[in-house]
Amino acid sequence: MEPIENLLIELIDAFKTRREDLIELVTLIDIYGEEIDKDGTYDEKTKYIATLNRLLEDNPDVAGEIGWDLPKGLLKFLSKDNVDTNKRLGTNMIVQGVMKCFYAISIYGEPKKCLITGLELLSAIPIEDVSDNNPQSKADIADEQAPKSVPEEANKEDSDPYDISAFGERKSPSEFFLTLKAYILFEFIGASLKRISTLYPSKYLGATVAVIEKFVYNHTDSFEDALFILRRVYTFCRSYIPPDPPKDIQLNEEFTQEMFDKVVEKENKLQVKLLRKLCSFGISTPIKTVNTNTDTKYYCALNHQKFQISAYYTELLELCCRFYQIALSLDVDIEGEFENVLKECRLIYKSVPKEASAVNEEAKLVLERMVYKLSYTFEVQKAAKEKNVGLDPNGVVLFSGINYLETNQPLVKKMTITDAVYLYLRFTTPSLYFKVYSSVAVESVNRYWLWYAITTEPLSTVKTELKNLSVFVTKALLQVLLQKNCVQVNQHLRMVGFTLITRLLCLVPETVAFDFILDVLKTCPFPLGKTSALCILKDLSRRHTSRNDNNPETSSLSEKLSKLEINGNYNSKGGNTKYYIQLDFSRMRAVHECCLQTIHDSFTVDAKKSEILLLLTYLNIFIVLRDQWDKDLLKFVYSMIASNLKLVEPDKFPKYREIVDTNKSLNAYLVGIK
Amino acid sequence: MSEFYKLAPVDKKGQPFPFDQLKGKVVLIVNVASKCGFTPQYKELEALYTRYKDEGFTIIGFPCNQFGHQEPGSDEEIAQFCQLNYGVTFPILKKTDVNGSNEDPVYKFLKSQKSGMLGLKGIKWNFEKFLIDKKGKVYERYSSLTKPSSLSETIENLLKEVD
Numbered sequence: 001m002e003p004i005e006n007l008l009i010e011l012i013d014a015f016k017t018r019r020e021d022l023i024e025l026v027t028l029i030d031i032y033g034e035e036i037d038k039d040g041t042y043d044e045k046t047k048y049i050a051t052l053n054r055l056l057e058d059n060p061d062v063a064g065e066i067g068w069d070l071p072k073g074l075l076k077f078l079s080k081d082n083v084d085t086n087k088r089l090g091t092n093m094i095v096q097g098v099m100k101c102f103y104a105i106s107i108y109g110e111p112k113k114c115l116i117t118g119l120e121l122l123s124a125i126p127i128e129d130v131s132d133n134n135p136q137s138k139a140d141i142a143d144e145q146a147p148k149s150v151p152e153e154a155n156k157e158d159s160d161p162y163d164i165s166a167f168g169e170r171k172s173p174s175e176f177f178l179t180l181k182a183y184i185l186f187e188f189i190g191a192s193l194k195r196i197s198t199l200y201p202s203k204y205l206g207a208t209v210a211v212i213e214k215f216v217y218n219h220t221d222s223f224e225d226a227l228f229i230l231r232r233v234y235t236f237c238r239s240y241i242p243p244d245p246p247k248d249i250q251l252n253e254e255f256t257q258e259m260f261d262k263v264v265e266k267e268n269k270l271q272v273k274l275l276r277k278l279c280s281f282g283i284s285t286p287i288k289t290v291n292t293n294t295d296t297k298y299y300c301a302l303n304h305q306k307f308q309i310s311a312y313y314t315e316l317l318e319l320c321c322r323f324y325q326i327a328l329s330l331d332v333d334i335e336g337e338f339e340n341v342l343k344e345c346r347l348i349y350k351s352v353p354k355e356a357s358a359v360n361e362e363a364k365l366v367l368e369r370m371v372y373k374l375s376y377t378f379e380v381q382k383a384a385k386e387k388n389v390g391l392d393p394n395g396v397v398l399f400s401g402i403n404y405l406e407t408n409q410p411l412v413k414k415m416t417i418t419d420a421v422y423l424y425l426r427f428t429t430p431s432l433y434f435k436v437y438s439s440v441a442v443e444s445v446n447r448y449w450l451w452y453a454i455t456t457e458p459l460s461t462v463k464t465e466l467k468n469l470s471v472f473v474t475k476a477l478l479q480v481l482l483q484k485n486c487v488q489v490n491q492h493l494r495m496v497g498f499t500l501i502t503r504l505l506c507l508v509p510e511t512v513a514f515d516f517i518l519d520v521l522k523t524c525p526f527p528l529g530k531t532s533a534l535c536i537l538k539d540l541s542r543r544h545t546s547r548n549d550n551n552p553e554t555s556s557l558s559e560k561l562s563k564l565e566i567n568g569n570y571n572s573k574g575g576n577t578k579y580y581i582q583l584d585f586s587r588m589r590a591v592h593e594c595c596l597q598t599i600h601d602s603f604t605v606d607a608k609k610s611e612i613l614l615l616l617t618y619l620n621i622f623i624v625l626r627d628q629w630d631k632d633l634l635k636f637v638y639s640m641i642a643s644n645l646k647l648v649e650p651d652k653f654p655k656y657r658e659i660v661d662t663n664k665s666l667n668a669y670l671v672g673i674k
Numbered sequence: 675m676s677e678f679y680k681l682a683p684v685d686k687k688g689q690p691f692p693f694d695q696l697k698g699k700v701v702l703i704v705n706v707a708s709k710c711g712f713t714p715q716y717k718e719l720e721a722l723y724t725r726y727k728d729e730g731f732t733i734i735g736f737p738c739n740q741f742g743h744q745e746p747g748s749d750e751e752i753a754q755f756c757q758l759n760y761g762v763t764f765p766i767l768k769k770t771d772v773n774g775s776n777e778d779p780v781y782k783f784l785k786s787q788k789s790g791m792l793g794l795k796g797i798k799w800n801f802e803k804f805l806i807d808k809k810g811k812v813y814e815r816y817s818s819l820t821k822p823s824s825l826s827e828t829i830e831n832l833l834k835e836v837d
Contacts, residue, residue, distance in 0.1 A: 321743070
């Protein structure tokens with residue numbers, strides 16, 4: 001490489017001598033940039049970028065002509081060779097220099113061309129292939145040469161293009177560079193958009209929204225935390241100022257003032273639609289994998305418990321609230337939009353037949369599968385036919401949850417259990433077919449609405465509605481709730497989820513509840529699901545229905561819930577005791593068959609710990625329910641286990657220790673020792 | 675009579691603040707917040723108020739926590755903040771909502787009279803301003819970016835108008 005001093009002289013000279021041939025000038029800048037980035041030291045790169053920045057500022061006319069062509073080359077300097085991702089960004093003069101060049105280009109560059117360049121780069125921005133273990137990178141050397149003082153930067157206004165405080169938290173190298181480049185491009189795009197003079201701003205905003213959506217869609221999974229994307233989209237929506245119409249516009253007979261006003265009005269409406277769409281999409285997509293804890297907050301409120309979340313979630317929910325506020329600023333009728341979503345849900349599920357209309361087992365099976373697929377099919381068809389620029393329904397549902405998080409009030413006062421069930425299935429089942437539809441955040445909101453429906457509507461109404469609901473719909477609801485809850489890693493949230501399932505099983509017709517539990521014991525792929533189903537069975541077959549079930553006063557429910565009494569009592573002394581689930585012989589027999597299968601699975605050579613634990617749960621539940629259970633069946637279970645235990649090899653015996661003890665206890669009860 | 679004068683929001687103590695007392699005055703209504711980048715506008719607002727109050731001009735502040743939760747304090751804390759930091763003497767009313775289903779009727783009226791950017795009625799951020807003439811008509815709506823001092827000339831012109 002040429003000495004840097006010579007190269008800089010040539011660069012300065014090129015800005016003077018090549019003004020007439022700007023293509024050559026751009027080519028020279030590209031060549032110099034590539035050469036220095038490849039072979040230059042940190043100081044040399046810093047000097048080069050600083051010189052380029054000064055030249056752009058001193059030659060606004062040249063910057064106006066060639067500025068749009070420089071961003072791609074400038075972004076190349078943001079690499080692992082030049083930036084140590086483990087050190088403060090504010091100390092890196094290459095990053096500072098690149099940002100300043102972008103700022104100069106956004107001020108002097110031709111705005112339409114700059115916008116297009118920015119959009120092209122943002123839509124194609126890759127995840128860098130950067131190893132996390134690169135202790136000897138050039139950046140280490142570069143950083144040693146970097147000045148130790150931190151340049152005075154930013155915190156002036158929200159919209160400061162040089163505010164790099166967002167990079168305080170360290171990310172993985174690949175996420176770091178993606179974040180840094182995207183940050184610069186978002187600012188560049190926003191600044192360019194503001195400077196465009198046009199009568200048709202929706203054209204440029206539409207292109208921008210499309211690219212931002214593509215970026216969000218493509219990179220949501222690339223970011224470890226959702227805050228970055230949320231912040232960028234929020235800042236864009238909040239800072240958007242519509243471009244002014246051209247000042248030299250000629251109003252005449254062919255283009256009158258009235259025609260001009262109409263164009264402006266139409267353009268305004270279009271821009272509002274685009275911003276609303278971006279706002280709803282911009283919140284729903286980045287937090288797809290984040291639990292908003294809306295249902296947990298409601299559950300805590302019911303239990304008079306303090307709702308506590310980590311600092312990260314607090315920050316995230318704060319940002320979500322800002323999206324909600326911006327939606328209000330954009331005149332979004334959130335309540336009306338949510339009502340429309342509910343209408344759409346009714347449309348999807350209202351024609352699902354009740355069980356009676358399904359004549360045979362095969363037809364039932366088809367209907368069961370159909371319920372799962374209805375929403376997915378609807379979603380695909382809707383996407384194919386969609387022509388309007390509407391709000392993202394996921395975003396609307398999230399807004400309904402944020403409304404509660406923000407105000408402690410429900411968005412809509414009345415939520416029937418039917419609507420809540422449809423809402424849950426509508427937004428949860430499509431993910432079973434295509435992962436892209438999965439949203440943990442929306443699921444949390446929809447569970448909140450289920451909770452809300454069963455705790456605010458009179459119980460008699462809830463029960464009647466659930467009774468009238470298609471059994472296929474009810475079954476799908478319970479199955480999906482269980483399945484999702486089984487993969488929940490947080491123990492507290494899992495407990496809240498199982499409490500909801502238990503509560504719903506108290507409210508659905510008894511046959512539906514028992515059939516569901518039996519189905520879980522037979523077919524659920526998650527041992528935790530089976531264990532939970534057994535515990536629920538134990539609970540519901542010991543609790544008798546409350547006399548207050550038909551009482552419209554729901555406050556008593558909240559009280560009971562606060563003491564973790566789901567509803568009803570143990571040990572009724574009344575003669576007409578009605579349990580939530582009555583255990584007759586055929587039901588005991590059915591559970592017994594499931595237990596026998598578990599005994600079989602627990603004593604195979606490669607029996608898993610989870611299977612042995614499930615067997616232990618069966619035994620414990622039989623002990624608790626021994627007075628209700630058929631003694632012969634229990635004796636059979638005891639004998640089966642005892643005989644299997646005799647065959648266990650000595651080295652594997654320790655893992656059956658608890659089974660041995662519990663089986664002995666069961667026998668002791670059976671022979672009347674205890 | 676203008677609908678504006680039929681409005682009666684509540685002050686920081688929860689007492690009615692009937693707008694009919696504003697008849698014949700030029701009024702600037704601002705949604706304020708204590709922790710916003712625009713909070714220093716209090717200084718210019720107070721300067722405007724001091725300069726024109728004897729000529730029939732007043733400012734009314736509506737604290738609002740809907741934008742970035744930048745007005746989290748109680749009504750008492752807000753009043754204390756304004757007084758201590760900016761020597762505010764114009765009325766600061768009770769904290770309220772300016773957007774959404776719980777929006778204050780004052781804002782419902784103001785927004786219905788003048789739209790903001792892109793024809794939107796919703797308030798975009800803290801320190802948006804509505805200027806009302808002596809007849810209770812909403813004369814203009816200004817964004818947060820508009821510095822209060824830049825309104826002097828308009829206020830003077832409105833004050834000159836005959837009742």
